[in-house]
Amino acid sequence: MKRFPDRSEAERAAQSPFLSTFTTSPAFSETSRYGNFRFTFPLTELMEAYKNQKCDGQEPVLRVFGTRLFKQEIEYVVLVHSPQSDEQFRDIPLLTSTSSPVVAYDRHQITWKAQAICETHHFQLETSGKTVEIQNKHPFQFYVWDHVSFVFHTKGMLTFPKKKLKASLSCLDLDPKVNLSCGENCSSLEAAKSFLKTLVDDEDGEEHA
Template sequence: MAAKTNFREGRNARNKYESIFEGEHILINDLRTRKEIVERPISRYINKEIIGYPTSVEFHITEVAHVTNLTSLHKIWDSEGFKGHNENQFSWWSQKINNCDIQEAEERYLERLFPNRSKEAKSAQQPVLKQFTTSPLFNNEISRYGNFRFTFPLSELMETYKKQKCEGEEPVLRVYGTKIFRQEIEYVVLVHSPQFNEKFKNFPLLTSSPIVDYDGHRIIWKAQAICETHNLELDLQLGDILVAKPMFYQFYVWDQVSFAFHTNEVLIFPKTKLKASLRCCEHDSKIDLSLGKNCSSVKDAERVAESLNDGEKEEHKSEEIKLEKD
């Protein structure tokens, strides 16, 4: 049974204005009809009619990322892991999408559009989806949340969570809600231990979501808006061939899936694993959601990351000393 809709709005922990429908993942077309947001400023981009772009596109995501600032990096390093914050005790993660994910999503999209494509059409089709994946979600070189990105296979993160937080039982995934920002729709998946089933019982299980699914290894996401800003549209050529052609510049919303892992204690990883998973990116100072200190450049961030002591050098040094004595 679906949870009773609980709509609220206001400033979030990052001082960003948001509206949220708790307990529901709502398609963009359906959001346009919700009385809670109709004729409100926040519906400005949602209500636009943009045509000629790829939707919906099914992505199979196997990696997730946690991006943070310099201040929080040291906290993560000192505690050897990730801890939930604020009253909800959530640790937030986003999807990490690479070029291979995009290529595979394009093939699924084309097969759905043209199930009877000829071999000639398949050979003649040039990559087209990459030209449309322009929302911030797909940009791995820059982030609004800071310079430091930890990336893990979703299966590894889930397995670690299962062992440390669920006493070996499978984590429970639920529909936490649909967050609506000025130009962004965020579908939040709640992950928690079975021992908190009573606490979160009003949030439906993820199987009720029309947008997100989890098969025990990967997230299956039916993306509705991958562009944010539109200056191209799809054009169908003879022979079931799709190409991108210029169009009048238009702003629109973009959507993404995020994961809120409920944990009141640190989700621990070995420092060698933390360091191996860490990459640096440019901080987007124009839209700063980092809530902390950041580095002035990627090079500075890389120097900080390199300076983190994971104990590996000391171990190698001890082995070298032992070999010399032998």
């Protein structure tokens, strides 16, 4: 912990975990606002697929598309496009290692410098010797939460092998407060897991994502 760089091993062991108490925004939630199922891909894998399928093997271009403000949410939007579309998006600033205080792009690496990782909460950290403790704080503290969205400019969808898509698919409980899903949801997490088991692997087929 940077606050106590000279702590001994015993002092480190005495520190109780606390990060999960503060990482409570939807960006870190194990529940879903968009239905029972979620595809999870490493961003590098999506970029590689976009590079090969939409950029003729050239490196994609990333730009700072904008910031969207909501009542309790800040969304930073990054545009990803092929080099062939440079003229179309030339007025939008490129995303580099220094062009944004929140998101950085350098040597194929994306860095998100999260500014707000929790929603409304009533905790604060108190220093006690060379450890920190979680203390209840009243009244409630209201915060906005932030996240980064990557928008891929394309006239058609990316394709992945069906087996890869199934391996990237997971089941989640629905967020009890916010439902942004379109269509029907499963009656429970167990029902979603049962449905997932019915999907058949197809190593040769491809699906859009």
